[in-house]
Amino acid sequence: MEHSRHTRVLVAKPGLDGHDRGAKVIVQAFRDAGMEVIYTGLHQTPQQIARVAMQEDVDVVGLSILSGTHVALCQVVMDELRAQGLGNVVVFVGGTVPPKDVPKLKAIGVKEVFGAGSRFDDIVQSINTHVATRRG
Amino acid sequence: MTSTISNQKLGLPEVDSAQTNPSSRAFLTRSGIEVPAEPFTAETLRGWDSDLKLGEPGKYPYTRGIHADMYRKRPWTIRHNAGFGSGEDTNALFKYLFNSGLTGLNLAMDLPTQMGIEPDDPRGQLEVGRVGAALSTLEDMERLYDGIPMDQVSTSTAHNGLAIVFLAQYVLAAQGQGVPPSAIRGTVQNDILKEILARGTYIFPPRPSVRLAGDVIEWCINNAPKFNPISVSACHMQQAGATHIQSFAYTFANAQVYLDEVIRRGYSVDQVAPLFSFLIPTTVYFFEAAANHRAARRLWASILREKYGAKDPRSWMFRAATAGDQTELTAAQPLNNLARITLHCLGAALGGSQSVILAAYDEAFDLPTEKSFRATLMAQNIVQRESGVADVVDPLAGSYYVEWLTDRSEQEMRAILQKIADTGGMVKAIEEGIVQRDIAHHAYEEERSIQSGQKVRVGVNCLVVKDEGGGMEQETFNFDPDVGRRHIERLKEIRLQRDQDSLTDSLKALKKAAADESQNLVPHVMEAVRCMATGGEIAGVLREVFGTYKPPSGV
Numbered sequence: 001m002e003h004s005r006h007t008r009v010l011v012a013k014p015g016l017d018g019h020d021r022g023a024k025v026i027v028q029a030f031r032d033a034g035m036e037v038i039y040t041g042l043h044q045t046p047q048q049i050a051r052v053a054m055q056e057d058v059d060v061v062g063l064s065i066l067s068g069t070h071v072a073l074c075q076v077v078m079d080e081l082r083a084q085g086l087g088n089v090v091v092f093v094g095g096t097v098p099p100k101d102v103p104k105l106k107a108i109g110v111k112e113v114f115g116a117g118s119r120f121d122d123i124v125q126s127i128n129t130h131v132a133t134r135r136g
Numbered sequence: 137m138t139s140t141i142s143n144q145k146l147g148l149p150e151v152d153s154a155q156t157n158p159s160s161r162a163f164l165t166r167s168g169i170e171v172p173a174e175p176f177t178a179e180t181l182r183g184w185d186s187d188l189k190l191g192e193p194g195k196y197p198y199t200r201g202i203h204a205d206m207y208r209k210r211p212w213t214i215r216h217n218a219g220f221g222s223g224e225d226t227n228a229l230f231k232y233l234f235n236s237g238l239t240g241l242n243l244a245m246d247l248p249t250q251m252g253i254e255p256d257d258p259r260g261q262l263e264v265g266r267v268g269a270a271l272s273t274l275e276d277m278e279r280l281y282d283g284i285p286m287d288q289v290s291t292s293t294a295h296n297g298l299a300i301v302f303l304a305q306y307v308l309a310a311q312g313q314g315v316p317p318s319a320i321r322g323t324v325q326n327d328i329l330k331e332i333l334a335r336g337t338y339i340f341p342p343r344p345s346v347r348l349a350g351d352v353i354e355w356c357i358n359n360a361p362k363f364n365p366i367s368v369s370a371c372h373m374q375q376a377g378a379t380h381i382q383s384f385a386y387t388f389a390n391a392q393v394y395l396d397e398v399i400r401r402g403y404s405v406d407q408v409a410p411l412f413s414f415l416i417p418t419t420v421y422f423f424e425a426a427a428n429h430r431a432a433r434r435l436w437a438s439i440l441r442e443k444y445g446a447k448d449p450r451s452w453m454f455r456a457a458t459a460g461d462q463t464e465l466t467a468a469q470p471l472n473n474l475a476r477i478t479l480h481c482l483g484a485a486l487g488g489s490q491s492v493i494l495a496a497y498d499e500a501f502d503l504p505t506e507k508s509f510r511a512t513l514m515a516q517n518i519v520q521r522e523s524g525v526a527d528v529v530d531p532l533a534g535s536y537y538v539e540w541l542t543d544r545s546e547q548e549m550r551a552i553l554q555k556i557a558d559t560g561g562m563v564k565a566i567e568e569g570i571v572q573r574d575i576a577h578h579a580y581e582e583e584r585s586i587q588s589g590q591k592v593r594v595g596v597n598c599l600v601v602k603d604e605g606g607g608m609e610q611e612t613f614n615f616d617p618d619v620g621r622r623h624i625e626r627l628k629e630i631r632l633q634r635d636q637d638s639l640t641d642s643l644k645a646l647k648k649a650a651a652d653e654s655q656n657l658v659p660h661v662m663e664a665v666r667c668m669a670t671g672g673e674i675a676g677v678l679r680e681v682f683g684t685y686k687p688p689s690g691v
Contacts, residue, residue: 016247016263018336021376021463024576025583027691039691042336043251045259067247068502068615072262098501098612116467116500117596119587 007131009060012040012049014077017067022094022116026062029120035127046073050080053089059131061089066096071104078109090130094118162590166421167379167428169544176536184539189434193529195449196441197434199542200530201488202453207526212484213491214516215292215457216509219244219269221619222626223279226269234284242493243280243293244268245302250337252298252675256624260672264620267503272627272670277305278312286310291322292367292457297339299326299352300658301674304665307360323364323413323457326352329390329562330369332685333571334376339675342563344682348657350397355658357398357407364413366394371417371459377579380419381545384432385552386571387414388439389562395444405444409451416456418483418492420464420476425483426532427541429456433488435546458484460494469595473497477512481519486532492516502613569688576691630668639667643677650681 011027013020020042030037038056040049053061061081065073070093081089092112093105102113112126163171191197194204203210218233218241219226230241245268247253248260255264255272264270271277286309295302302324307317328345331338338345349366356365370387374380391412398408416432418425436454440446460480465473474497484492496504496512504512520526532538559565566572585591592598642664649655664674 016251016253016260016337018331018338019375020336021576021579024691025377025580028576028580029583041687041689043259067263068266069262076262096500096502100612117593120583121587 007035007060007127008038008056008058009035009062009127010038010040010049010053010056010058011062011064012044012052012077013042013064014044014046014049014073015065015067015069016043017065017069018042019066019095020064022066023062023064026064026094026120026123030124033120033124035124046076046080049077050084050086053081053086054084059090059134060127061091062094063091064094068096070095070097071101071108074105074110075108088134090127090134092123092127092130161592164591165380165424165541166419167381167424167545167548169381169424169541169548176540178536180536180540184543186534189539189543190533196452197437198453199430199434200533202433202455202490204529206488206529207485207520208529210490211520211526212489213240213457214238214513214520215240215242215491215493216513217242217244217493220246220267220503221265221616222270222623223276224282225265225619227280227282227284230280230284234289239289240491241289241291243291245293245295246270247337248272249671250295250297252301252339252671252679254670254672255620255627257672261620261624264623266615266620270620270623271302271305272623272672273630273668274305274308274665275630275668276623277309281309281313285315286313287315287319287321289321293323294325296325296328296331296335297337297345298671298675299324299328300348300661301665301671303352303355303365303658304662308662308665317360317363319362320360321362323367324352325369325415326366327369327390327394329393329566330372330387332566332687333386333390334372334378334575335369338685340678340682341685342566344678345685346393346397346563347653348678349394350401351656351658353394353398353408353411354401354403354656356411357403361411365411367413367415367457368394369415371415371461373575374417374419374461375463377575377577377582379578380417380421380424380428381548382552382574382578383417384428384435384545385549385556386562387416388432388436388549389553389556389565391436392439393562399444405440405446406448406451409440409444409446410448410453412455414454414456416458416487416489417461418458418480418487418489419461420479420483422479422483422486423532423538423541424545425458425480426486426488427538428545429458429484429487429489430530430532430538431542431545431549432456434542435549455490457491457493458487458489459492462495462499465495465497465500466593466596467500469601470497470500472595474511474515478515478519481516482523482525485519485525488530498612503615505611505613507611567688572687573691627670634668639664639669642667643669643673646674647677647681650678 027037027039091110094114111130190199193200247263249271253260310320326349353365356363368387368391370383373383433454437452440452477494494512496508498508589597646660649660
């Protein structure tokens with residue numbers, strides 16, 4: 001039964017950055033792709049994000065960051081997720097990320113990074129693949 | 137000799153034949169206005185009265201510009217957003233810009249400063265000095281302007297939720313240099329409603345936020361007449377997803393909220409309106425950028441004269457700075473963005489902007505590098521000094537197409553304003569989340585039309601270069617991760633050196649005044665700032681009285 005449930009995604013805005021166009025666009029795209037989506041709204045702490053991820057039993061956490069603090073913020077979010085026992089949740093990142101930081105994000109456990117211009121199809125397909133792997 | 141280098145060798149994309157056949161595509165402006173196929177002729181403008189619709193440049197309704205001779209005498213000001221690290225770090229940058237002849241400084245502030253969060257608060261410490269300067273206390277502001285004469289520069293800054301703290305710090309730093317408030321020049325954005333709608337650095341709920349905005353405007357009317365106490369901003373709404381036309385209409389709705397707030401306190405419209413300035417977006421679709429700006433000038437003049445009964449021509453004038461639209465720039469083939477930036481500048485120039493601030497070609501990745509920053513500066517100079525666009529006042533006037541588009545745009549702005557009035561006004565529409573949802577939905581529609589190829593983005597959905605090496609060769613900004621730690625250490629020293637009693641008293645007095653709606657809070661904030669209160673401490677006191685803003689949920 002577990003395999004047939006809809007993919008549950010938490011789209012979150014960590015930190016103080018107020019740019020949420022990308023987050024709100026991807027929320028609508030995921031919904032249209034048949035996923036169940038929760039959006040945190042702005043200015044969330046890593047602790048708040050991990051708590052909601054736990055409560056909502058999500059498969060995926062999407063972090064949208066445009067303030068340049070993605071590496072440090074993602075590190076804290078990953079730590080908090082692991083502290084909640086959610087180390088195997090699929091985490092991906094969107095926003096303003098220079099290419100040189102992508103390997104750093106992947107090294108701390110982020111599965112994929114989708115910057116400006118990424119296609120919905122590619123993002124959804126990537127999530128489906130990672131979620132299928134996670135569910136075994 | 138003929139060159140025979142193949143497309144392959146140059147890394148040029150193969151031209152996609154589907155993209156070169158235009159018969160199937162829709163012809164829409166940036167705001168989605170359908171452009172008819174028939175040529176525009178004199179017939180298009182039948183009944184159109186140039187005396188009524190245009191008038192003379194520098195005269196009501198200002199369609200042709202707010203000055204009679206426009207750029208012949210006053211070229212638009214070339215501005216740059218700058219600022220990072222501590223007050224000292226930004227001081228070095230500002231000195232460099234000032235000594236290069238730039239007297240219009242655009243000060244970017246970091247997010248903890250904008251949000252009223254202490255730099256050593258866990259919510260803020262990763263972001264200290266990252267997207268702008270960290271200005272926690274008066275001492276930071278004094279360091280920022282050390283050696284820069286504050287009566288000779290004009291500072292513009294995007295401080296909103298705590299614009300009142302910026303004003304207090306700026307005025308006191310100037311006084312420290314012997315410059316009185318009456319001599320300071322510049323602009324503080326102070327437009328909290330568009331933060332709630334689009335930019336996201338809100339702190340308090342809309343109504344007390346509007347009161348704070350009103351306090352800043354009122355104080356400047358009485359004390360700092362050369363300082364623009366508000367810059368009502370459309371560009372963030374377009375960046376968040378509004379159409380170009382919607383962004384102007386929402387801005388006029390917001391502007392009237394602030395205008396009403398100050399008039400309610402017993403000021404005449406002609407005391408208030410001349411202090412208003414605007415920040416508007418441009419677009420690659422430069423005919424629409426120009427048409428909407430022209431329509432906006434005419435509409436604002438009409439609102440002020442007809443609806444508010446303003447008599448002073450300065451109240452009728454829509455003074456605007458124009459900002460580039462980063463959402464039109466692409467991460468793919470970043471150098472292509474130089475062409476887009478040039479078109480942004482052309483749109484701003486043809487629209488008749490007073491100053492222009494443009495993005496850099498690499499902003500999809502990070503803050504600009506020195507190289508990309510300079511390229512933007514030069515692009516703007518090329519448009520202003522080489523193209524001849526600045527030699528003629530309102531060169532598009534009388535164009536069948538542009539006048540048609542200008543009229544159409546004004547009608548659409550008026551219709552949106554009417555719709556907002558019908559729902560009970562802008563504050564109510566914001567509280568209920570109506571405008572936010574419209575913006576988010578349009579952002580999604582726009583992205584879908586790009587992904588479907590209906591809306592062309594060169595390099596993204598056509599003329600794609602397949603192998604770009606993942607952009608790894610792209611040179612990007614290098615941020616010094618140590619600036620935050622340095623700023624926090626300095627702040628800890630300041631905290632120890634302050635006179636605790638006077639600080640506590642000033643914050644108590646501020647809290648008491650905040651609870652009394654008849655009080656203007658600027659003098660109280662100023663006293664706290666003088667006692668070295670941080671923006672975070674001042675915001676903390678105000679949060680206790682005003683609460684914090686919780687946006688309506690749902691996308």
